[in-house]
Amino acid sequence: MTQIAKRSLLSWQTLIPAGILLFVWICLLAWSLTATAYYDHQDLLGRIRTLNSELENNIGELKQARGRINDLETENAALRPEIIRLRQQIDDRVRRRQWSATLATFVTEGNRLMERCNDETVPPPEAEAEAWASRVEEFLVENFGQGYVARFRNGAGLPAGVTTIRSIPHRQLWGGLRVRMARLNEFITELRLNVDRLAKGERVLIVSSLSSSSFGKVTTA
Secondary structure (H helix, E strand, O other): OHHHHHHHHOOHHHHHHHHHHHHHHHHHHHHHHHHHHHHHHHHHHHHHHHHHHHHHHHHHHHHHHHHHHHHHHHHHHHHHHHHHHHHHHHHHHHHHHHHHHHHHHHHHHHHHHHHHHOOOOOOOOHHHHHHHHHHHHHHHHHHOOHHHHHHHHOOOOOOOOOOOOOOHHHHHHHHHHHHHHHHHHHHHHHHHHOHHHHHOOOOOOOOOOOOOOOHHHHOOO
16 A cells, blocks of 8 residues: 555655746745745836935935025125124214213212302312312313313313303303313213224314413413
């Protein structure tokens, strides 16, 4: 029985169909592996093409961004002098406002001293006036130059003042204060009107014709 089975399995009638079936199976397996590898390869190529396209787009965007940056740097370089000029104008405007405020404070203090000169029952406030004038002149030298001190002391060109004060010391001090108050008001006006000259740092130098800073020798009412 066993021999009959072996002969039946090893006969050409059995081997040929089995060989054909094995060959077909091997072909199908090879085709399946080849197809799988092909489709995987095509999918990988598609992903590579997509990535290359995205990379090219990114490179293009980077080039555009770099060009825009270069344009902005060029514009910034062109605007830098204008920005500096505008900042200087703003700083000058703030500085002139501060100067005007300080001069206005000096004017208020000077007016009070002049009012005290009208009271002839007490000595004239000469010490306070000298201290006030010293503070004003220090401010003028520091911010405008020595020429403004000369103008501050000079009464040339101003109209004569009229007062009812009879005491000579009171009248002389009042007259000296009047000159200095008139000059301070001129300085405040110049700060408002002569914007361009002050922005360029120009100084108006008027040499005083007086040799003394004494209030009594500046002018008389």
